Amino acid sequence: MNIQLPDFVLVDLYKNTLVMAPDTGPAIARAPPQGTQTRPETLPKTTPPEQKKWFLGNNTRGIAILVNDATAPFINDEWLDTLGKLLAALKINLADTAIVNLHKTPAVFAQLQKELTASHIILFGITTEQIQLPFAIPDYQAQNFAGCTILKAPEITLASPANTTENIKAEKRKLWESLKKISF
DSSP states (O other): OOOOOOHHHHHHHTTTTOOOOOOOOOOOOOOOOTTOOOOGGGSOOOOOOOOOOOSBSOOTTOEEEEEOOTTSSSOOHHHHHHHHHHHHHTTOOGGGEEEEETTTSOOOHHHHHHHHOOSEEEEESOOTGGGTOSSOOOTTOOEEETTEEEEEEOGGGGSOGGGOOHHHHHHHHHHHHHHHHSOO
16 A cells, blocks of 8 residues: 655654754854853853644644544554545645544543634544543534534544445445534
8 A cells, every 4th residue: 555645744743853954064162261251142042842743734724633543643544544535525634634643642622622722523433521521422413512513433434445344334424424514
């Protein structure tokens, strides 16, 4: 299987590990001569440590997609491919979303609303109890709560078409019909 990831996904995955530094030649740090004072503007400036991004995507539209994937930092390639096609059919791209893997990064509803300003949350294989919501909802039923639309679906709906049975196709149709009713 040869899956080509979009550039923005690669940038998000390797944001803190791939660095292009300009070639400035060798850097040599020398102490000032004894008896001289160093002016504050000549001291090297330190920047606060960058907070590690805990979701995949740019979250430009406040759509949080929650998965539980033990095999990948954010989401495995099969699910990502299926999700990308599903979102494209809704005129949404992966950059519009924030994909959170609760297996790697636990999160609760209040945090999703505050830090991601989530107006839509789609749960794949996640219960409302896992994100500390005070209610349960059946699969494919959109529920509005605290200014947020929440939809729950089984994770099998993210299976690739190659791994899809008639039962899974029926589940995917239910998900599609529910998603079409939500105004993103």
